[in-house]
Amino acid sequence: MDRNYHVFSNGRLERHEDTLRLATEDGEKKHIPIENAEAVYLHGQIDFNTRLLSFLNDNGIAAHVFGWNDYYSGSVMPERGQTSGRTVVSQVRAYDDPAHRRDLAAAFVRGSIHNMRANVAYYDGRSADLDATLERLDTVADSVAEADDVEELMGVEATARKAYYGTFDSVLRDEFELGTREYNPPPNEVNSLLSFGNALVYANCVSAIRATALDPAVSYLHEPGERRYSLSLDLADLFKPLLTDRVLFRLVNRRQITTDDFETELGECLLTERGRQTFSKEFEETLERTVEHPELNRKVSYQYLLRLEAYKLKKHLLAGEAYEPFRRWW
Numbered sequence: 343m344d345r346n347y348h349v350f351s352n353g354r355l356e357r358h359e360d361t362l363r364l365a366t367e368d369g370e371k372k373h374i375p376i377e378n379a380e381a382v383y384l385h386g387q388i389d390f391n392t393r394l395l396s397f398l399n400d401n402g403i404a405a406h407v408f409g410w411n412d413y414y415s416g417s418v419m420p421e422r423g424q425t426s427g428r429t430v431v432s433q434v435r436a437y438d439d440p441a442h443r444r445d446l447a448a449a450f451v452r453g454s455i456h457n458m459r460a461n462v463a464y465y466d467g468r469s470a471d472l473d474a475t476l477e478r479l480d481t482v483a484d485s486v487a488e489a490d491d492v493e494e495l496m497g498v499e500a501t502a503r504k505a506y507y508g509t510f511d512s513v514l515r516d517e518f519e520l521g522t523r524e525y526n527p528p529p530n531e532v533n534s535l536l537s538f539g540n541a542l543v544y545a546n547c548v549s550a551i552r553a554t555a556l557d558p559a560v561s562y563l564h565e566p567g568e569r570r571y572s573l574s575l576d577l578a579d580l581f582k583p584l585l586t587d588r589v590l591f592r593l594v595n596r597r598q599i600t601t602d603d604f605e606t607e608l609g610e611c612l613l614t615e616r617g618r619q620t621f622s623k624e625f626e627e628t629l630e631r632t633v634e635h636p637e638l639n640r641k642v643s644y645q646y647l648l649r650l651e652a653y654k655l656k657k658h659l660l661a662g663e664a665y666e667p668f669r670r671w672w
Contacts (some may be wrong), residue, residue: 344629346546346629348622350615352387357397364388365631379403380645381549383542385618396466404552406545414541417548417571426555432659433560440491445560446655447492451499451665452578455483457583458506460670470512478505492563497577499563507582517601518594527610531601532590534611538568538584538618540578542625547574547581550648558595577651580668589624600622633672 349355353366362374362382374382381404390405398405409415411618421559436442459479464474482502489495510520510532520532528534547570549559561572563579592598604616612622629645642650651668658665 346381346383346626347374347379348370348383348385348619348626349374349388350385350619354389355382355384355394355426356390357394361393362397376403381406381545382407382543383622384613385622391642398459401642404549406548408541410532414545415535417545417550419552429656429660430560433557436659437560437562437566441556443562444489444491444660445494447576448486448489448494449665449667450544450579451495451502452483452486452564453669454499454579455479455486455502456667456669457504457580460581461587462506462509464512465509470509472509472512475505475509484520495563513591514594515597528612529609530611531574532555532594534604534613535594535599535621536586538613538621539625540582540591542622543578543581543585546573546585546645546648546654547571547577547627550577553649553653554652556652556656556659577648578596580651581648585625585628586669588620590630593621609616 344469349364350580351364351370351372353364355362355364357363358373361376362379364371364372379401382398384408385408388407395405395418398418400421405418406421407415407417431463461474462475462479466476467481479502482505483496485498489498498525508662509519513521514532518532520536521530521532523531523536525537527539544586548558551573558571558573559566560577564572564575568571584638599620603614604611604639605614630643632641632643632663633647634640635642643657647668654663655665657663
């Protein structure tokens, strides 16, 4: 898989000969090789022009933009490598069929709960006694089959996630407490880490979907809306426990991120540039990790698992193959 590149400096991103060059405000010039680039993540205040956008498009590179306070703002996506009207028609038909949509939404919820449970099971006995939460998640997972529609499934997923987030204060060292999940703005360090990490997962899912002919705006669990790729929200729910949460646990408990890596003002707690760089570095290293895939009989990276998920959904929609959501098996 190709790499992601994160730009935190302020300046101008431009085409220089056959590569990308960042000219920072202090006059420094840095080059980003495009030969193995999947996407660039723009965290700083970056200027660019249409010549750069054409260059990114020609090389199939996405630009994910993080705006003020490092909230995800949007993506500049290259022209699709694959275009299929048949795929989009099948995708929309599944959305318009209440039973079909409900089954796909249920699959996303089942997978999400399984992956949250895998994290709780890992830390059960290591950090605290989490048996009660494991039982709670099992009960909630059983209720997926009883949900009649997507709205009920969203409630089931929210119940599971509330129980799951309730374990964070037991898993994390004492200086870090989640309390309750809050955002816009995040009020404390753990909420800030969750928001930043989840935005990275979402953007990576946008890139994974781009590799297929699926329309990223047509989704099944989350309601399609304006100005967002809601299918990325569906896929991201499956991978947040593996990517955002495990990276968060490692960095905090190993003291690679401390309370000094945050700035708090008027009830808003945000990562500093150093904090974002530390998290992004660990996040990218996690994406590059590999695991033996039981069906492919070869090792694949965590990043490739995202793309496989999009392809599995596409196969389901076009060929009728049963869609089984990503469930951590290792």
